[in-house]
Amino acid sequence: MKMRTGLLIGLFAILVSGCKVSVSEDYNDSPGHDFTPGLYLDARDTGDYFPSSSWSLSQHSDDCIDETLYFETASGRVRVYGSPAYSDTDFRAAATELEHGIDGVLSRFQLRWSEFVSDRTAEVQYPGQILGCLSPSISRTEFADASISAIGILPHYSQWPYETDQIISHQLAHFVQENLSRYQARYTLLPYWFAEGQASVVAGESIASAYQHYDYDPLEDATVLDAGPADYRFEHYALAYRYLEEANGKLAMTILLDLIQLLDWEGGFEDFTDTGESWAFVEAFNAAGLVDHRNQSLTWQRYKADYHYLLSHSY
Known part of the structure; x- marks a missing residue:
C-alpha cells in the first residue's frame, strides 16, 4: 500500500473511515x-x-x-x-x-x-x-x-x-x-457525522456557531440511520469536525484517514462499536495523538463524552 510513509513512520515512532446536498430552484442555463x-x-x-x-x-x-x-x-x-x-x-x-x-x-x-x-x-x-x-x-x-x-x-x-x-x-x-x-472494506469506515462534517467544511457550507452546540448532538449520528430529521444537523456535523481541525490542523485530519486505511489494510478492525462507529475509526482516532483546543490529549472516548463541555469552553 502506497502511503506518506515518512509521516506515518514518524507518527508511529512517537505513538509506538446518505449525503447532504443543498440545491436551489434556480438553474444555470447559460451556454x-x-x-x-x-x-x-x-x-x-x-x-x-x-x-x-x-x-x-x-x-x-x-x-x-x-x-x-x-x-x-x-x-x-x-x-x-x-x-x-x-x-x-x-x-x-x-x-x-x-x-x-x-x-x-x-x-x-x-x-x-x-x-x-x-x-x-x-x-x-x-x-x-x-x-x-x-x-x-x-x-x-x-x-x-x-x-x-x-x-x-x-x-x-x-x-x-x-x-x-x-x-x-x-x-x-x-x-x-x-x-x-478505506483499503478493502466494503462499507465506509467513517462515522456519518465526521464524513458529512468534513465534506461540508471542505465545500465551504454553513457551520453552526459554537455557542449553539447544545442544539444538536452530532456525535450520536454514527450512521445515517441514527440521524434526526432536522436539516440543521449538517451544520452541527461541520461544527464537530471543525473543532478537531482547528485544534489539530488539516494535515492531522488527513493522517487520521491514512491511519484508518492502514488499520483496514492490516485487518482485525472490521467490526463496529455498540454505538455504531467502526473500530478502525476509534483506534485510529486514539492513535493519531489528537488534542483539544487547550492542547490536551483528546481520545475518541473523551471527545464523545465531553463534546458539549469542550465546545462550551472553546469560545
Whole structure:
C-alpha cells in the first residue's frame, strides 16, 4: 500500500473511515461556459470499461456499468462515462467541474494530485483517474453523489443549480475521504457525522456557531440511520469536525484517514462499536495523538463524552 510513509513512520515512532446536498430552484442555463479540453473515447477500443465492482460504486454510478462512451480530459485525470444520447455539453460540463474542483478539494486535505494517487486505495480499478457517471437516476434536488470509485452527476446541464461548484466540491470531498480511509472494506469506515462534517467544511457550507452546540448532538449520528430529521444537523456535523481541525490542523485530519486505511489494510478492525462507529475509526482516532483546543490529549472516548463541555469552553 502506497502511503506518506515518512509521516506515518514518524507518527508511529512517537505513538509506538446518505449525503447532504443543498440545491436551489434556480438553474444555470447559460451556454457560455469555458470547458476543459479533452477527447471522446470508447471502452471497446481502449479496454477502459467502467468498473462493475458493486462494493465500490454508489446507487447512481451503477448506471454507467454498461456504458462504453466516455470523455477524458486532456490531463488524463478525469473520465466521464455516459449514454451517447446525452449532449456534448453534458459530458464536457461534468468533466470540467471535476477537473477544476479536485485541486481545491485536495488542498484542504494538504495533498497534491500525485500524493493523492499514491495514497489512494489500491482496490480501485483506475487509481490515476476520477470517474464521473452521467446518471439518469439522479434527481434535480439530489444532483450528485460520490463513492470510492466514481461520482454520479445529473446529466442535463441546463438543469444544473447555481451552487454546482459547492455541491461538486462536497462530493469530491467524500470521494477523497473514502479513497484515503478505506483499503478493502466494503462499507465506509467513517462515522456519518465526521464524513458529512468534513465534506461540508471542505465545500465551504454553513457551520453552526459554537455557542449553539447544545442544539444538536452530532456525535450520536454514527450512521445515517441514527440521524434526526432536522436539516440543521449538517451544520452541527461541520461544527464537530471543525473543532478537531482547528485544534489539530488539516494535515492531522488527513493522517487520521491514512491511519484508518492502514488499520483496514492490516485487518482485525472490521467490526463496529455498540454505538455504531467502526473500530478502525476509534483506534485510529486514539492513535493519531489528537488534542483539544487547550492542547490536551483528546481520545475518541473523551471527545464523545465531553463534546458539549469542550465546545462550551472553546469560545
